[in-house]
Amino acid sequence: MLSSLKSLLPSSPSTPPLAVATKEGLLPELTNGVEVTVDELAFYQIHSQRWQPPKKSVWSQLNGQHASPKKGRGMTFSEVRQYQAGDDVRQIDWRVTARTGKVHTKLFTEERERPVVLFIDLSSSLFSGTTLLLKSVQLCHLASLLSWVALSTQDRVGAVIRYQDQLIEIRPSSSRCAILHLLQQLCQIHNQHIQQSDITTRSHTTSDSALSALVNLCKKGSELIILSDFSTITDDELTAVTHLSKHNRVRAVMLYDPIEVGESPAKGQQSVQGKRHEIQLDLSNKQTRNDIKHSFEQRFAYIAQSLLPYGIALSKISSGQPLLLQLLSDQQ
Structure with a gap:
């Protein structure tokens, strides 16, 4: 029904920070839900040890199952x-x-190490949120956690960041300084977008250029992790991702906001920005909420089924709860 949703947060970057409950330290204290800082993302370094072998991997929490601590056959x-x-x-x-x-x-x-490459999709649709964090902020938190987890297992970490019509390539490295540089780049790009007045319509690079960048960084045997809300990713781009799975392990995570599954404290008529038009929705109507949820579930199922034959698992993370709370819920 809707491919992207306009943020219900105030649009001005000078608005007061969101009231964020840290929930027993599961969120960085510096988080305001709108902008990101390196210090905020460095918070996840101390939590990377939670997913070291022989403990559960972070993917066992995302996918709801145990994963081998070895990479493939190891x-x-x-x-x-x-x-x-x-x-x-x-x-x-x-x-x-x-x-x-x-x-x-x-x-x-x-097998001593596996290069880990993050494809970070900072499309305009990510810069929306209604509850705790912008989806883009949650994406940055997840990218940080995955980077620190990979570094703690002595893997090299790199990234391709897609923003507007740009592709920023960061070559894999196993040094802490390189991770901090990656996070600095991510914060700079993210906050630059927030500070711009018009964030609703942005062009983005073609799937061919994105694929070329990933092929350059993902040498045979790499691990590629796609982080996106998949609202602007086309069928051609999904096909390009499956091509990379022939010689690499590929995983994907969909970021979503609670309102995309019909969950919102808002009531009555609300303005919602779709892919092309702004429409009015009555969020007090149960059927409207169910239709929104059904639309999201259909989209998620379609993408999951498209990736499944190639051994690519699709997980989802909400921007309405702290990342660690969602990952640790199965361990409580």
Whole structure:
């Protein structure tokens, strides 16, 4: 029904900060719900240890299931040599054995690191919110947490940030300074958008240019994480994402605001900005709320089903609750 929603927050960047309840330290104290700072995002560094092996991974919380602490099989192929006493018979290379007439076995080395690349979609539709945070702020929080988790497992972290008609590429690195630089870039781009007066209509780069940037950063065996609300991502872009899954592990997270599922403290007639038109909705009407929720669920199901055949899991995160509260809810 609606592809994007106009923020019900005051549009002026000089408005007082939102009243944000920290809920037992689950939100950074500096959070105002509209702008982001590096200090605010650095808050998630101390929480990255919650998802280190052998504990649950952050993805087990997002997807509602346990995930292996290893990356795939946890091993990469090294070489084939002649079988020796004590070798694992499950690793016998039967093709080489048949060709040479002598038993050969495969050797593997432990996979030490996997480059992690975040595709951060800062489309205009992300800069909306009705309850706790703008969707864009929650996206920044999630990007920060995933970066710190990857760094703590000694993985290299990089990003492609899409903003208006720009693509900002940050090459993967395993240093803390590089993570802070990534977060600084993210804060600068985000706050620049907030401070502009007209944030409702922005062009964005084509799927071809975004795909090219991701191909440059995602070398074979990388982990790609798509962070977006998927309101402006086209079918062609979904297809481009599935192409990357052939040689990389790809995950996706959809950010949404509570009003997109029909949940809002607002009552009566409200102005809501769709993809092309502004319309009036009666949020006191139960059927209207149900229609909004049904529209969101249909869109989510469509994207999930489009990605599922390629082994890409789609998760969702609300901007109406602290990120850690949503991730830790299954552990309570």
